[in-house]
Amino acid sequence: MFSRTSRTLKYALAGAALAAMSGTAMADVVVTASHGAAARDYPRGTRLRDNQSVTLGSGSVVTVLTDSGTRRWRGPGRFSASQGRQAGGSLNASSNVRAGITRGADSPFPGVWDVVANEDGPFCYATGAAVGIWRPTNQTDQMVTITGPNGQSETVTIGTDFYSVAWPVTVAAVDGAEYRVQLQGEEPVTVRFVELETASENTIDVATALGSQECFSQLQTLADMIDESGDADASSD
Known part of the structure; x- marks a missing residue:
């Protein structure tokens, strides 16, 4: 079931991750990083309502993914998803990678589904x-x-100048199953496949699903793909 039509898709996120937003009035956020006491109260993957207030003490920092970029809340202070400076670009129809939009052939970063x-x-x-x-x-x-x-087993080759290759269709994914992956010259790793329980094309829904399954590396990659310019700090209310 896993295949790609061309090498130019090697960094694509696939459609569900960055599809155009629905434009609804309410827009929840998902925590992608938290430090200090906030790490206990707002761990990675936590979904917060658009109108939910978050109170942070001194030394606490929370980074959230919104449907238009990432924001960083730095305590002390009180914050909400609809308040604070946005970091980087925005999501719009051009962010839809169902059509194959990618970081580019020279990108050193993996895609969400890599x-x-x-x-x-x-x-x-x-x-x-x-x-x-x-x-x-x-x-x-x-x-x-x-x-x-x-x-x-199946062995594939990633050619010179390329960072990725399609997952082989001969080793089909099974939800909950573990796969041994060995990159030539390195120790093997174990990867457990988890099928996301969401059919939504909303970025926040996908981010929430990634967080709920503790696929934190993919959650961070999703945030990076949306907002490559880095996080901005937000002041409190």
Whole structure:
């Protein structure tokens, strides 16, 4: 079920992650990072209502993903999703990567639906998303061997100048199953596939689903893809 039509899609996020926003009046946010005492009260993946107030003490910092970028709340103070300076660009119809919009061929970062070949942990996938395998360097050809839960293995090659390749269709994804992924020259890692329980095309819904399954690396990648210019600080009410 996992395939890609061309190498130009190697950093695509697939449709559900960054589809055009519905434009509804209420717009929740999702916590992508929290530090200090806020890490206990607002852990990564927490969804906050648009009109929910968040009170932070001194030393607490919370970064949230909105449907138009990321915001950073730095305590002490009280904050809400609808208040604070926005960091970076905005989401609009041009952000829809169902049509194949990507970071570009030279991007050193994985896409949301790229399995990082040297990173253990859960990996969330969505129906219709083109899943790939990503590596941190593109200097030489490098093989990746994937072994499924039934013992079937498949080896693919990521060519020189490329960071990723399509996940092989011969090693089908099974929700809850573990896969052994070994990048040539490195120790193998274990990746557990988790199917997202959302059919929504809203960025916040997808981010919430990623957070609920503890797919935090993908959640952070989603935030980075939306807002590559970095976070801005917000003052309190």
